[in-house]
């Protein structure tokens with residue numbers, strides 16, 4: 001896997017083997033036998049990212065330095081990338097079905113840009129759809145680990161370039177001129193003598209009667225006119241007019257609103273419904289059936305389903321974590337912490353332990369799936385990041401052959417890891433089968449918080465030994481409630497286990513940890529290990545999996561080390577950072593954010609750095625912890641607390657496809673980070689989270705968001721893009737925590753910092769979904 | 782089942798529904814108007830925000846019987862018509878600043894923003910950061926920074 005070695009230091013502005021930033025490269029693909037021009041790509045992105053070996057570094061490279069999670073996904077995607085197609089229609093539009101989920105991260109816009117660039121077609125003539133589940137794509141249809149851009153960048157461009165080449169050849173043949181005399185621009189071909197033809201007019205003529213292999217040249221980055229330039233989202237207009245359709249907005253015949261009354265503890269089961277007839281007789285209710293985890297209610301409106309939930313009288317069986325609360329989970333985590341290897345001898349030592357509370361994966365759109373299950377077939381609509389696994393599992397559950405189950409991927413209202421799981425689609429299928437009718441199932445907001453996916457509670461212990469200005473060892477022991485990866489990544493790892501640079505019998509989660517975590521510092525003997533406690537919470541890999549917690553702990557200790565050594569935090573990092581790209585973003589952030597400027601007492605700056613997904617980010621924030629800010633009044637239920645007043649995020653993404661989109665992802669990651677550091681967590685009590693609404697689970701709100709946010713995108717340092725969807729969370733989390741420590745003089749050790757005080761009155765546990773208020777007209781403005 | 786009538790996006794409509802059904806579901810499930818989004822049905826997330834007689838309100842928390850025949854309900858779908866254009870200046874600003882990510886919260890954000898600006902104008906002043914801090918709409922994708930820029934720009938284009 002030499003080509004997968006990763007070094008952020010790579011002098012990437014030099015062309016590699018005549019290619020790279022300056023050269024054009026020749027790529028292969030297929031013309032597919034079809035009525036109009038259709039191209040498929042077999043060329044694999046493996047070679048796209050040649051990275052030379054690292055220079056010798058005082059700390060041995062950790063596995064992620066040579067091969068990371070994105071590489072694994074690239075490797076897994078390789079054998080099937082050939083099935084990705086671009087089709088040209090007679091109206092001159094190009095259609096590309098993205099085998100990925102769009103959940104707000106902007107990939108449809110980025111793919112449209114790639115196609116527009118290589119095909120010389122205006123953006124509005126590129127149509128991007130989300131592909132249904134396609135079993136033949138195997139793991140190439142998994143959206144996660146921020147790998148979409150990395151694994152699809154070359155195949156998609158290749159398909160578009162081949163389509164363009166074929167159009168040129170077709171026009172040249174028609175006109176009897178050499179292909180070299182034909183040019184393309186904005187969807188029109190031009191030849192000698194003022195001859196022109198639109199792409200649409202040649203779509204049929206350019207079609208191939210048989211499937212054949214052809215080649216084309218990709219543009220070199222210096223020729224780009226679309227890629228690398230800021231573009232707004234392709235679905236912006238649909239969004240601002242309310243036309244963008246999410247699962248709940250789809251009108252599938254007969255699929256009536258359906259909700260579920262749920263048990264009082266996580267994963268509790270239904271034993272009996274004690275008032276079935278009364279429930280069925282309620283206004284607007286058409287069906288009531290018992291299912292594994294509740295009582296499913298179908299009616300004319302979701303409101304009437306909520307009404308019926310208030311009246312459900314059921315007997316519940318136990319859940320999977322009934323005896324657990326925050327304190328019991330923390331005790332189990334502490335008991336499972338792996339020992340440190342380096343004893344504190346002859347040196348000075350810092351020992352620290354950090355605790356990170358459970359956090360909710362819930363996007364704003366409540367989980368929703370439509371299912372129409374018939375005796376011998378089924379159709380599902382939902383936002384799914386791994387639709388193939390969903391299709392397989394649901395077919396098994398329903399007792400149907402896989403090809404009898406059709407799974408449509410719908411645009412999602414956010415994901416943050418939630419849509420890696422298809423439990424909601426599976427439940428909709430269960431209900432539809434039992435009712436014998438199509439259903440539009442929505443989980444309620446409260447269901448999402450209490451029974452939905454969570455980012456598991458974890459602890460991070462760090463020990464550093466240092467002596468005479470040198471750091472001798474850095475050890476980190478991350479201990480987490482088990483993260484559920486049962487959504488396809490598991491199969492990916494098993495299938496490619498032999499190719500991974502992590503040896504031995506690592507568990508699946510340990511493998512992920514090894515592939516995503518690495519310390520960016522020259523801290524001598526460095527070990528970062530994960531241990532998991534197998535508790536049956538509904539967990540998942542929230543935006544950026546382990547990194548936010550691991551990096552936050554590390555950067556807090558780095559600040560403390562700097563203080564012990566009498567160095568300023570930025571200077572200390574400059575001295576110990578391993579790679580130049582991180583150093584460059586750090587320096588830029590310090591410059592733009594005016595590091596070290598005079599700040600009033602109770603306020604401070606903080607900085608955090610992180611590299612992952614082949615990108616480097618530094619974040620500098622200013623925080624205000626003065627009492628008048630902490631206690632600022634906000635009407636209604638609200639958490640205020642310290643306010644991050646300013647943030648500077650400097651990102652080196654390798655190659656930046658869309659600055660506008662990248663900036664958006666950085667801003668979004670920052671808001672997540674502020675929430676994780678200061679305000680948002682789940683409090684587990686007796687087997688269920690107390691949080692039941694957005695006024696309990698305090699994701700960042702307008703009154704918490706910084707007024708001044710600046711994103712700086714560094715000049716390209718590579719010719720391949722890196723992942724961006726999750727990148728900003730970890731360094732911003734660390735920066736906020738470090739700023740808080742400097743402003744208050746106390747290093748926080750429990751996150752979020754307000755977790756110790758319950759800032760709301762919990763909604764009752766039953767009924768599982770509370771009744772809606774009726775006083776909306778009293779609160780107009 | 783009772784019949785209810787009110788003005789929806791400029792048209793007088795009537796709909797059969799039980800009295801207590803919240804307007805959000807009448808709009809979405811019975812009338813097929815899906816711009817207002819369900820985010821909580823608890824009057825918290827504000828993704829269902831629409832206008833009643835020009836003021837912002839949460840459709841998830843009003844029973845349909847409380848809407849009178851002369852009440853004018855405007856959802857995101859009807860917002861452009863209130864200014865006689867294809868897009869309301871606030872929607873234009875949203876596009877210009879490329880605010881949306883997943884987009885789920887944005888219809889509610891735009892409706893709340895328009896009302897907030899009007900509220901400030903009625904008090905004879907421009908929208909301030911303090912006003913923006915009062916907006917309770919959740920954006921779980923964290924687009925707040927761009928929302929703030931867009932509201933200020935949209936306010937300017939809304940005129941007096």
Ligand code: FES
Pocket residue numbers: 818819820821822823824825826827828829830839840841842
């Ligand atoms: S859905 Fe109405 S406020 Fe959340």
Ligand code: FES
Pocket residue numbers: 104364413414881882883884885886887919920921922923924
């Ligand atoms: S854009 Fe996704 S919730 Fe706001």
